Amino acid sequence: MAHSHDHAHAHAAAGSRTRLWAAFAIIAAFLVVQVVGALLSGSLALLADAGHMASDLIGLVVALVAATVAARPATDRQTYGYRRAEVLGALVNGVVLIVVAVSVTVSAIGRLVAGAGAGAAVGGEAHEVQGVPMFVVAVLGLAANVAVWLVLRGGAKDSINMRGAYLEVLGDLIGSVLVIAAAVVILATGFDAADPIASLLIAALIVPRALALLRDVVRVLFESAPPDTDVAEIRDHLLGAPGVVAVHDVHVWQITSGSPVFSAHVEVEPEVFASGRAGELLDELGGCLSDHFDVAHSTFQLEPAGRTGHEQPQHP
Template identity: 35%
Template sequence: MGAGHGHDHHKVSADSDRRWLAGALAVIVTFLIGEVIVGIVADSLALLSDAAHMTTDAASIVLALLAIRLAARPATGRMTFGWKRVEILSAQANGLTLLLLAAWLGYEAIRRLFEPPEVHGALVLITALIGIAVNVLATWMISRADRSSLNIEGAYQHILNDLFAFIATAVAGLVIILTGWVQADVVATLIVVALMVKAGIGLIRASSRIFLEAAPDYLDPEQVGRDMAAREGVTEVHDLHIWEITSGSPALSAHVLVEPDHDCHAVREDVAHMLDHEHHIEHVTLQVDHARPTVIGIGATEPENHCGEAHGPRHVPRTHAAHTH
């Protein structure tokens, strides 16, 4: 019953995420068409950069929607984890597009610093103000989805940066109207570029950690190992690996050695229960074996039934650590 409820909750959550993303996509595409026309008429790089950014916004949402659909597929054949990592590919693609777009806009902005075109400040201001309203609505819609998913967070960062871009563009349009200083359009673009670079690097760093099988930021492998070794009956924990299948789905595997007079099955259940309730790791694979009696003796060397090549540090109860020192 518990497992079925979890699947139902995930399905409802995914359906809700799709609805919010689709709503934001409709709002963005409608405005995007009008902004491109106004940007060309006003000859505003800031507006055209916003339009280019909104194009990637729309693409990022489409990508996120596709990723959600693929991630919902069951694990079959060679895809033993299913398609959940497609969401991480989507997040990394969003980060890369932000950086590539920032590079192009940065180059174009610097070029226009030396050859500023005539910019229609009034058109820029009016369009930017409408853009702020549109992006506030789209940002709110996506914020209603599950942002713990790196896939959805990638789409959210795109929209949020576009909101900042429109605010900067509105200020630039007002400055041009009041002072005639057309370079304000370029300054606004460079501000947007800086924000895009920051968001893009953050998304690539977070998604790369998952691809490299690194432990998630919110889990300390050393502390997890110590907590496992501290459970009653455990003499040692090694080959401890912690990674994320996709954002928010941590997994753990380890080799646990148990005192000869303790029940391996009971110890395994106790350790798994602790990992679930104290560290929120549900996907746990534990190899549990009885340790040889020599592992308990004072001054004992490596037990004979260790793995041939244990990966990572060993974790032992503090009392045993004190004996070995």
């Protein structure tokens, strides 16, 4: 059963890497087109969307590197392997997203202020945006994002990396729609301020995602319990096992996002040791966590009932 689970996991991981590589190729190719289009059209919104897409590219690189590095076996030095590389990469990605959002916001406000000043001055002109190339590149960007979304959608349920990339592309889809809308407004009315306004909206889309990503990084680095894990419920499940009388010194943390680890001291009745049931109980407790709480790595220290008072002060 464990072998079949590992085989299925390895197969899903290989499929995820293939999808990530395909998404990477599409985004990398179009990123060049988008930057060139932004320079030719003078569109800050296109440049903001390119920054958004560049952050996705970094996220995909992080996911690919993490998937490759995580496959390396654990060693005596790296006893949990190298899976936390994903967390460090996510930290870099979150910082890049914040920098992009701040840069776009400052530039957009500068253009709006300059445009207002130019409009008030006699003979003044605001920053001119070429609507046609902006519109064409934005439509191509929407098509590229739809293609990436379709590539990643099939693996979103199998991997948290894939799910994160999938959600990021959904954000990019909205960004492309905003750029198209701004281009249409510019072409129809000549209202160039639509470009920095769209840029501000794209920046507003980036910030919540960046903050959520950094929040997840902090949770892992501070070894907090995963947000969807109820420690009290896990303790109650363990206490329901035959022979268990108390559970204490409970720790739940994550090596990386989606890889929870559990350890606890479990006090048992004397008959468990006397009858040789310790191994059977350990299998039962591990199976409980794996089946009900999706915790694949768990460690239990079995102790005779009443030993709590002989230990150092415990955690709950």
